[in-house]
Amino acid sequence: MGRQGAQERQQRHHPGAGRRGRPSRRRRESGRARSRRLRRPGAGHPELPHGLQRWSDIAYSHLACVHGYLFQGRGEYVRTAAQGTTQGNDDWYAVCALTGGSGSSYDTITAGLIDAIRHGINRLRVSGGAAQAITGHRDHHATACPGALYSRVLSGEVNPGGGPLPHPGVSFRQPPTFVHASVATWQYRMNSAHGYSLAVDGQYGPGSDSACRSFQSRRGLSVDGVVGPATWGATFA
Structure with missing residues (x-):
């Protein structure tokens, strides 16, 4: 299952994606973070500048969109910067759902979005050693994120194997x-x-x-x- 509260219409929410495994060697990436669609060929995702470090990056492991695409962010075995806490970033992956809003104006949570989130979580488990735990951003940090998606976390709907929440x-x-x-x-x-x-x-x-x-x-x-x-x-x- 983003970071910000639910005030902005197009904020990015992440449901969280299971506890990070602890490999003997942690891979680090420098230069440009990859940001390509994992399911279909086509346009990439815009790069986001990262201050004075002279590299481009996003904070998430993967990003899921309402059309059912999964975009690769930092990927597996790379520390995130999405949780709002040092422990959260050290120990957890993050899948960002590209949706948001507030109250009655919340974006439609599509079947494609849920499918892409599941695909991202499954990838992190199979290729990245993630455990079964799935949390919302609000479970790590004081925030309303992941907004309307949180009920889908609690029900286990975003779990690749379906509910209930493992x-x-x-x-x-x-x-x-x-x-x-x-x-x-x-x-x-x-x-x-x-x-x-x-x-x-x-x-x-x-x-x-x-x-x-x-x-x-x-x-x-x-x-x-x-x-x-x-x-x-x-x-x-």
Whole structure:
């Protein structure tokens, strides 16, 4: 699943694209970042100047458009600059969806856009070692992004295999407080779908633990305060 809030009509949103693998050697690119369509031949994507470094680049791993095209940005095994936090940029890929807006004026989210996002995430998993986790920009940084696309993240619609949203591959427990972008995704879902009032801050501390135990009890799950695959699955069912 961009960076900015949902105020601008043509802002770029990214849903996030799974946790970055940790290869033994991290590839770095210099010069000009590639920005070509991956599906069909044709026009490339405009270059964006990057200050005094004397190279051109975009912040994202890939970009998806409403016509079903996927454009290559920094690609696999290259650090992003899209998440708004150092940890987010170090550990996560980013797929930017070229859509935006606010309220009733939001651009139409087309089937082609969802298909291109899925294609980008699948590419990052197959070729870039990305794990199963998918988050929205708002799970990393205080922003409204990815706007109307966030519900598609929560439902698992942008996951290449379809919904529900897959377990991120790490279990949440405390103490100590566990910090992870997928915690924010889980906290938001607990509030919006199950009536809790958690701070959506990506920190799994005593408050999140208490809500987890309450939820596990209500759902007949083992009450251990750990958000593992079973509790995650019940949260996003």
